[in-house]
Each structure stands twice: as structure tokens, then as C-alpha cells.
Amino acid sequence: MVGNSSNSYVSDVLDVIAIHGLKKSYNLGDMEVPILHGIDLNVKKGEFIAIMGPSGSGKSTLMNMIGCLDRPTSGSVRLMGKDTSTISDNELAELRGFEIGFVFQNFNLISRLSAYENVLFPTYSNSKNSMNIPQRAKDLLGLIGLDDRLHHKPTELSGGQRQRVAIARSLINDPSLILADEPTGNLDSKASEDIMNIFSDLHKKGRTIIMITHDPEMEKYVDRVVLIKDGRIDNN
């Protein structure tokens, strides 16, 4: 027993993500609606994981907790060895800004900014000094096939193009952890393959990637599938 708990402690400190007993409820009026019912999940550095499960099962809710965009009702989330409930706001902002790249399910692009400016946006408050940020933004947009759309606003882009801008933006600060919520959800099969090849390359370079997907085709790219059903991990 003692051995187990000390092993799990060591693992929690070394793993990129260590989640224990994570519960999340939303308050609707005076009713508390439980969504996540006690999630345990450890992710090692360099793993590429797919989170799958039916619509409404809690996948985005879980992703938001991992990315510290929302707080758990109970349970703990450790990121890179740090307990996210106890670290300071500054430390949390640094972790989010430098280490995590987020691709949101609904893109969350800023409508008054161009594609290029959207990709640059996460670097306005912080960036790794050694990088040539404007060039990197252009390179990333080129990589995802949007070099001829740098100055288009989100409303002047198709759904799939917006999604690709969101992916380029998530990579601008060269994050070690990429959280991608349905990154290929609006793309045709050729574009999906292009994006998955980008993620595969990042995986080979040692980045940790967690991707929510509905597409069983994506299983071939990942090390492990985590299945969520009704707010619980169901991998049996």
C-alpha cells in the first residue's frame, strides 16, 4: 500500500498530467448537474493521446480542466508536477502561456484580427525571446496551407481555414503540451491528414499531445485512446 502510494506520487511529479478524482458539476439555476464523476488520468511526457466518446460525455469539460480554463468542483489536476489548485496566478499564466497550446472546439479566433494577427496574438504578452515571431507566424500559416490568406479576417475564411488558423496559433509559442479539441472536425480527409501529419511530427519531436476526436481514423496516429462515457473513463 505504502509502496503503491509512493510510486504514484513519483509518477504524479514526473508525468506531464496527473489527474485524480476529478469531479465537475455545473450549476443550472438551483440545480447542480454533475458532468465529470471522478476522472483519474496520467499522461507521460511525449505521449500522444486521443480522447473519444459520445457527444455530451464531458470531453471538452475535461480538456478545459487540463488547460486550467475552468476549476474542478473537487479532485486534483497536476500539470508538469505542479498542483494547479495551489500555484499562484502568475505561475498559472506562465504555464498556460508558454507550455500549453490550445486548439478550441469553436476556434475562438478574434474577429477583428487577420489570420496572421490571430496567430501572433498569444505572443503579445509573452514569447520565447530566441524566436523570430513574425517569421514563425508566417511559416506556421504556410505549413497549414494558408500563406495566401494571411490578411483575411476569420469571417473571410471557410470553417476549415479558421480551424487551421487556430492550429497555427496554438503552435506559435512552441508549447510542450498541445491540447486540441476536435482539430480536424471541420476538415475534409486530405486536410485532416495534413493536420495529423503536423501533429505526428510534433509528437516525434517529443511534444505531448491530447486530442479530442470523433474520428476512429485518427486512432492510427496516437499511442493510446482514452474513452469517456457519461463523465467517466471507460476503457474496458
Ligand SMILES: Nc1ncnc2c1ncn2[C@@H]1O[C@H](COP(=O)(O)OP(=O)(O)OP(=O)(O)O)[C@@H](O)[C@H]1O
Ligand atoms: N458552462 C456550462 N454550463 C452548464 N452545462 C455545461 C456547460 N458546459 C458544458 N455543459 C454540459 O456538460 C456536458 C458535457 O459537455 P462537453 O462540452 O464537455 O461535452 P463533449 O463531450 O465535449 O461533447 P461534444 O462531443 O458534443 O463536443 C453537456 O451535457 C453540456 O450541456
Ligand SMILES: [Mg+2]
Ligand atoms: Mg466538446
